[in-house]
Amino acid sequence: MKPHLLLIIVPLLAAALAAAWPCSRTRPLLLPAAGLLHTLLCGWLFFVPPAVEPGAWLAFDPLARAVLPVVSLLFLICAWYGVFYLKVRRERPNRIFVAALLAVLGLLSAGHQARHLGMLWIFTEAVTLAAVPLLHFNGTPRAFEATWKYLLVGGTGIALSLLGSLCLGYASLHGGGEGNLTFVALMAQGAGLSRPWVLIAWVLLLVGYGTKMGLAPMHTWKPEAYGEAAGIVGAILAGGVTSVAFTAILRIRCVVGAAGAGAIADHTLLAIGLFSMLVAALFLLGTRDFKRMLAYSSVEHMGILTIGAALGPAGVAASLFHVWSNGLTKGALFLSAGNIRRAAGSASMDHVRGMGLLTPRSAAIFVTGMFAVTALPPFGPFFSELKVVRAALAAGHGVATAVFLGCLLLAFCGLTRVVFGIVDGRPRHGAMAGGRRYAETTAVVLPPLVLLGLSLWLGLFQPAVLLDVWAAAAAQLYPSP
Amino acid sequence: MNPNLNLLIGLAMGLNLLSLGTSRLPALIRTMAAQGVILGVMPVMMEHEHDWRVVLIALATIAGKGLVIPSLLRRAMRTAQIDRELDPLIGFVPSLLLGAGGAIAALALAHLLPLLPEHADTLLVPGALATVLTGFILLIGRTKAISQVCGYLILENGIYLFGLLLIKAMPLLVEAGVLLDLTVGVFIIGIIVDRIQRAFDSLDTRKLTALRE
Numbered sequence: 001m002k003p004h005l006l007l008i009i010v011p012l013l014a015a016a017l018a019a020a021w022p023c024s025r026t027r028p029l030l031l032p033a034a035g036l037l038h039t040l041l042c043g044w045l046f047f048v049p050p051a052v053e054p055g056a057w058l059a060f061d062p063l064a065r066a067v068l069p070v071v072s073l074l075f076l077i078c079a080w081y082g083v084f085y086l087k088v089r090r091e092r093p094n095r096i097f098v099a100a101l102l103a104v105l106g107l108l109s110a111g112h113q114a115r116h117l118g119m120l121w122i123f124t125e126a127v128t129l130a131a132v133p134l135l136h137f138n139g140t141p142r143a144f145e146a147t148w149k150y151l152l153v154g155g156t157g158i159a160l161s162l163l164g165s166l167c168l169g170y171a172s173l174h175g176g177g178e179g180n181l182t183f184v185a186l187m188a189q190g191a192g193l194s195r196p197w198v199l200i201a202w203v204l205l206l207v208g209y210g211t212k213m214g215l216a217p218m219h220t221w222k223p224e225a226y227g228e229a230a231g232i233v234g235a236i237l238a239g240g241v242t243s244v245a246f247t248a249i250l251r252i253r254c255v256v257g258a259a260g261a262g263a264i265a266d267h268t269l270l271a272i273g274l275f276s277m278l279v280a281a282l283f284l285l286g287t288r289d290f291k292r293m294l295a296y297s298s299v300e301h302m303g304i305l306t307i308g309a310a311l312g313p314a315g316v317a318a319s320l321f322h323v324w325s326n327g328l329t330k331g332a333l334f335l336s337a338g339n340i341r342r343a344a345g346s347a348s349m350d351h352v353r354g355m356g357l358l359t360p361r362s363a364a365i366f367v368t369g370m371f372a373v374t375a376l377p378p379f380g381p382f383f384s385e386l387k388v389v390r391a392a393l394a395a396g397h398g399v400a401t402a403v404f405l406g407c408l409l410l411a412f413c414g415l416t417r418v419v420f421g422i423v424d425g426r427p428r429h430g431a432m433a434g435g436r437r438y439a440e441t442t443a444v445v446l447p448p449l450v451l452l453g454l455s456l457w458l459g460l461f462q463p464a465v466l467l468d469v470w471a472a473a474a475a476q477l478y479p480s481p
Numbered sequence: 482m483n484p485n486l487n488l489l490i491g492l493a494m495g496l497n498l499l500s501l502g503t504s505r506l507p508a509l510i511r512t513m514a515a516q517g518v519i520l521g522v523m524p525v526m527m528e529h530e531h532d533w534r535v536v537l538i539a540l541a542t543i544a545g546k547g548l549v550i551p552s553l554l555r556r557a558m559r560t561a562q563i564d565r566e567l568d569p570l571i572g573f574v575p576s577l578l579l580g581a582g583g584a585i586a587a588l589a590l591a592h593l594l595p596l597l598p599e600h601a602d603t604l605l606v607p608g609a610l611a612t613v614l615t616g617f618i619l620l621i622g623r624t625k626a627i628s629q630v631c632g633y634l635i636l637e638n639g640i641y642l643f644g645l646l647l648i649k650a651m652p653l654l655v656e657a658g659v660l661l662d663l664t665v666g667v668f669i670i671g672i673i674v675d676r677i678q679r680a681f682d683s684l685d686t687r688k689l690t691a692l693r694e
Contacts, residue, residue: 118651148626155633156620163613163640169647174597179650194595 003045004060004113007068010037011106018099027098028086031079034102035072038109042072046469054184057116064113066473067247070324071112071240073454074331075105078232081335081447085232088342092137100133104236111244117165117181120248124212125158127241134233135225146221146228153211153221161208161248164201168255171197183251187258187479198259205252206268212245215272215306216279219299223287226295227347231338234291238298238334239327246305246323250316253309254477269310270400276303277407284414288349291341293418294333297373300411301326301381304388307404311391316474317467318387324466325380325458329372332451336365339445340422343438349418354427359438361445363423365452370419372455374412380458486526490608490642493519494584497615500635501580504567506558509631510551513638517546520641524648535648542641550634558627571622583614605646612639 001009014034021027045060046069052059060068082101086094107130111123136147165181172186173179174194180186186193211218226234249269256265280300287293301322308319337347339362344352356363372379375386385408392401458466493516500512521543524535569576587610594606616636620629 152620152629152633156636159633159636159640163643166640166643166647169651170643173647173650174595177650179647181651196594200594 002050003041004050004058004064007038007041007045007060007109007113008058008106010034010041011102011109015099015102015106018102019095021095021098024094025090027094028083031082031098031101032076034105035076035079038105039069039072039076042069055180055182057119057182058110058113059115060113061115062469062472062476063247063250066320066469067243067323068109068112070327071108071243072105074239074327074451075236077447077451078235078331078335081444082232084441084443085230085338092139096133097137100130101233101236103130104134104241108240108244112247115183115251117168117183117186117252120251121158121162121165124161124209124244124248127244128154128158128212131233131237131241134236135229137230137233138228140228143228146224150221150225153218157208157211157218159208160204160211164204164206164208167197167201167204168193168252170194171201171259183255186255190258191260193255193259195259195261198256198261199264202252202256202261202265202268206249206272209245209248209252210272210306213242213249213302213306214295214299215302216276216299219276219279219302222299223283223292223295226298226334227289227292231334231336231341234294234338235331235334238294238330242298242302243323243327246302246309246319249306250309250319250477257478266310266312269306270397273303273306273310274400274403274407276300276306277404277411281407281410281414284411285417287414287418289347290349290352290418290422291337291347293415294330294337297333297411297415298330300407301330301373303407304385304404307400308388308391311388311395311397313471313474313478314394315388315391316477317470318384318391320470320473321387321466322381322384325384325455326373328451328458329369329379329381329455332365332448332455333369333373335444335448335451336362336369339438339440339448340366343440344422349421351428352422353425354423356423358427359440361440362448365445365448367419367423369448369452369455370415372452374415375408378456378459380455383459383462483526486523487602487604489519489523489526490604493638493642494604494608494611497584497612497635498577498580500631501576501615501618502573504573506567506625506627507555509567509628510554510558513631513634514547514551516635516638517550518543520638521547523642523645527645527648538648546634546638554627554630567628568624569622570624571618576618576622579618580611580615583618584611587611587614600646605642609639609643612636612642615639 011034014030018027018030021030046065049062049065050060052061086097104127107123107127111120111127114120114123132147132151135150136143168186169181171193172181172189174197175189175192177185177189177192207218214222226237229237253265253269256262277300280296280303283296284293284300287296305319305322305326308315308322311318340352340355340359341347343359343362344355346352373381375382377383389401389404392404496512496516496519500509503509503512521539525539528535571579584607587607590610591606596606600606613636616632616634616639619632619635623629623632
């Protein structure tokens with residue numbers, strides 16, 4: 001068995017095992033067990049990268065090497081948190097939840113490694129479906145509503161990306177292709193691809209995978225889904241599932257570039273990225289719910305990734321850095337927000353305040369994480385966003401850079417408004433009167449703290465091996481002629 | 482190219498208009514099932530030598546789109562005991578006009594696109610575009626959860642029509658993925674529809690408004 005296939009098979013087997021596991025008290029332990037195995041495998045492949053066959057449909061290629069380890073790490077830490085979360089939520093049956101979460105990990109590993117247009121689509125679709133049970137875990141009417149919107153919007157997006165894949169297939173067929181849909185073969189066909197079909201395919205694929213990523217204006221499922229889902233689900237959706245759609249867009253972008261429409265693709269990416277940042281920043285100024293706030297912040301950061309993707313090899317490397325720093329920091333925010341939400345019983349600023357007194361440790365992580373995600377040095381996001389800005393200036397996009405910085409400022413205002421609104425002040429009487437205060441055990445505080453620490457480490461040290469890996473992935477996407 | 486194929490595509494496009502004009506849910510489901518069967522027959526008619534893969538696709542499509550999914554939808558409709566009248570956001574006449582206009586635009590647009598000589602005289606591309614558009618009108622213009630599911634399925638039918646262009650050249654994988662995911666997707670959607678019903682005592686997605694700024 002090839003080790004890169006084990007990355008897919010191990011979590012899927014664990015998911016099957018979880019579905020059959022009889023005891024719901026011990027079942028959550030499968031999460032960290034499979035997560036640890038996955039991280040070890042992923043780490044091994046990261047440090048000893050296997051040779052990639054050019055025609056392989058699934059492979060641990062430089063792009064997978066640049067993104068998958070952070071997804072694996074994020075999953076492991078969330079799994080550790082998940083064990084304690086599911087212990088608290090013992091009243092809900094967890095069989096489907098655990099199985100679906102493990103399936104998501106396996107399918108994400110497959111999606112990141114997909115080097116074939118059809119395989120990429122199949123795994124993205126499968127991840128979309130596997131995430132459905134995670135969203136309605138809470139079983140409340142609001143959770144059902146969120147799931148419905150997720151499925152309808154996400155399903156339509158995924159349908160459009162299939163249509164786009166078919167159009168790209170037709171572009172290849174029209175140009176005399178043999179029906180080989182690996183990205184390598186499509187890029188080799190280059191200018192032979194039929195241009196009108198490539199452009200149609202690009203629009204459909206960008207809209208389709210952009211929906212999955214949560215780019216504005218296709219982001220409407222995100223606030224509902226992240227607002228209602230458990231913190232651990234939000235962390236994995238925001239750090240893992242969106243990143244598979246992002247690598248999909250990167251892989252497709254390089255086919256479009258090879259077909260000679262790279263400039264058009266870059267312009268659309270830049271426009272949609274800036275638009276997402278702007279929409280997110282404006283909504284951040286208006287929202288009163290701190291979990292929905294995280295969703296809009298995620299839309300903003302997807303915009304940053306997309307802008308980086310439009311800026312050539314340096315920008316792509318910066319974007320991949322941002323996938324890491326954003327994923328880890330968002331993870332810390334989602335998990336600590338989950339703690340605060342449980343302690344407060346509500347996620348709205350109208351009902352929650354004084355959490356700095358009620359849950360001091362989670363609140364401290366939440367506030368620090370908020371500063372990290374709004375690009376305060378020395379955390380990771382500051383350096384990755386700085387690299388995006390430098391790539392933008394080097395490419396001569398002065399106006400775009402100004403808009404980018406303006407949106408960051410607006411987002412900072414919006415985030416601080418909500419975060420300090422819930423952390424500051426005196427707790428409401430209702431929160432204290434229950435008598436039963438939420439216990440902030442080490443088990444629920446340590447995972448987000450570790451994520452935050454990783455974000456700090458990423459910013460302070462920026463390990464040379466990671467910088468090389470990101471640059472190698474960018475070089476894979478922009479092969480020198 | 483087989484002239485009968487164009488006849489079938491024309492029929493499917495007619496069913497698009499029927500689905501836009503109908504005001505009853507069972508009729509909408511029937512129209513969709515009929516379209517599914519027509520789509521299932523198409524790959525067999527396109528090929529002269531019958532590859533087992535093509536036959537498999539045809540059978541799976543007829544079974545999936547023509548039988549399984551409609552019966553699941555009917556069951557969902559019965560168990561949820563929903564009102565059979567459709568409640569349009571976009572009225573029936575405007576949706577019909579939109580659909581017809583879309584079909585004409587699709588025909589015009591398809592001429593502008595470069596096609597391989599063996600596809601040049603088929604209606605596959607305009608048929609696919611018109612069907613996708615119909616699906617979108619139903620998704621946006623109808624409020625009931627089940628009718629939105631029907632809209633989504635018609636959207637998928639349009640994509641399938643486009644996929645027929647590639648049935649010979651591209652691996653079965655893409656098509657198999659579509660069928661599998663389609664079925665699974667509706668299963669899940671069906672469960673959710675059921676749960677929404679329990680949670681809201683109605684299948685009106687307009688009542689899904691608790692989550693708002």
